[in-house]
Amino acid sequence: MPILITPSILSADFKCLQSEVDSIESHADWLQVDVMDGHFVPNLSFGAPVIKCIDTSLPLDIHLMVSNPEDRISEFLEIGVSHITFHAEVTDIKERLALISVLHNAGVTAGIAINPETPLSEVLDVLPEVDLLLVMSVHPGFGGQKFISDVLQKVEEARSLYPDFMIQMDGGIDASNAKECISAGANNLVAGSAVFSAEDRAEAISALRS
Numbered sequence: 089m090p091i092l093i094t095p096s097i098l099s100a101d102f103k104c105l106q107s108e109v110d111s112i113e114s115h116a117d118w119l120q121v122d123v124m125d126g127h128f129v130p131n132l133s134f135g136a137p138v139i140k141c142i143d144t145s146l147p148l149d150i151h152l153m154v155s156n157p158e159d160r161i162s163e164f165l166e167i168g169v170s171h172i173t174f175h176a177e178v179t180d181i182k183e184r185l186a187l188i189s190v191l192h193n194a195g196v197t198a199g200i201a202i203n204p205e206t207p208l209s210e211v212l213d214v215l216p217e218v219d220l221l222l223v224m225s226v227h228p229g230f231g232g233q234k235f236i237s238d239v240l241q242k243v244e245e246a247r248s249l250y251p252d253f254m255i256q257m258d259g260g261i262d263a264s265n266a267k268e269c270i271s272a273g274a275n276n277l278v279a280g281s282a283v284f285s286a287e288d289r290a291e292a293i294s295a296l297r298s
C-alpha cells in the first residue's frame with residue numbers, strides 16, 4: 089500500500105493559512121484539520137467557518153477531538169470534506185455505528201481514533217465498519233509534542249489483523265521515527281511541526297515517505 093503523508097494545519101502559520109497550504113499542496117496526499125473543543129482536549133482550535141476558506145485540491149481529513157462528534161459532523165459535510173475521524177473515548181459501540189452510517193450515507197469515509205492509553209481491543213468490534221484507524225502517538229491537544237513509541241505495538245497488532253486497511257498515526261512524527269511507524273504497519277502519517285517548521289516542505293514530506 090502507498091504511504092500517504094497528511095500534514096496537519098495545526099502547526100501552520102495562521103497569519104497566512106492559504107499560502108501555507110499552497111506550500112505543501114503538490115507534495116502531500118491529504119490535509120488534516122485538527123478540530124479541538126477545549127473540552128475533550130485542553131486546546132481550542134477551529135471549526136468549519138475557518139476551514140471553508142481554505143482553497144485546496146487536497147482531500148480534507150477532519151480529526152474531531154471533541155466530546156460530541158455527532159453535533160459537529162454536519163458543518164463539515166456542508167463544506168465538502170473527504171474523511172472524518174472521531175474518537176473512541178467519547179463514543180460507545182451504538183454511537184460509533186450511528187456516526188459511521190451518517191458519514192457513509194454522506195459519501196465520506198469514517199475513521200476512529202484511539203489515544204495512547206486506549207487499547208486496540210476497545211475498537212476491534214467497529215474496525216470492520218470503519219475505513220481508517222487513527223493511532224495517536226501523543227496525547228491529543230497540541231502540536232510539537234514528543235512521540236510515544238509504545239503505541240507502535242498497537243499499530244503492529246492492527247496491521248496483523250487487517251493487512252489491507254488504512255492505519256494512520258498522528259503526533260510527534262518526523263524523519264527520525266517515520267520509518268519505524270511504517271515498519272510497524274502505518275500507511276498514513278500525520279505530521280504538523282515536522283512539515284510546517286521546515287523551510288523546505290517538499291524535502292520534509294519526502295523525508296517522511298522514505
Ligand code: DX5
Pocket residue numbers: 096098099120122151226227228229230231232233258259260261278279280281282
Ligand atoms: C495533536 C494533533 C496532531 C498534531 C500533530 O493533538 O492531533 O495532529 O497537530 O502535530 P505534530 O506533528 O507537531 O505532533
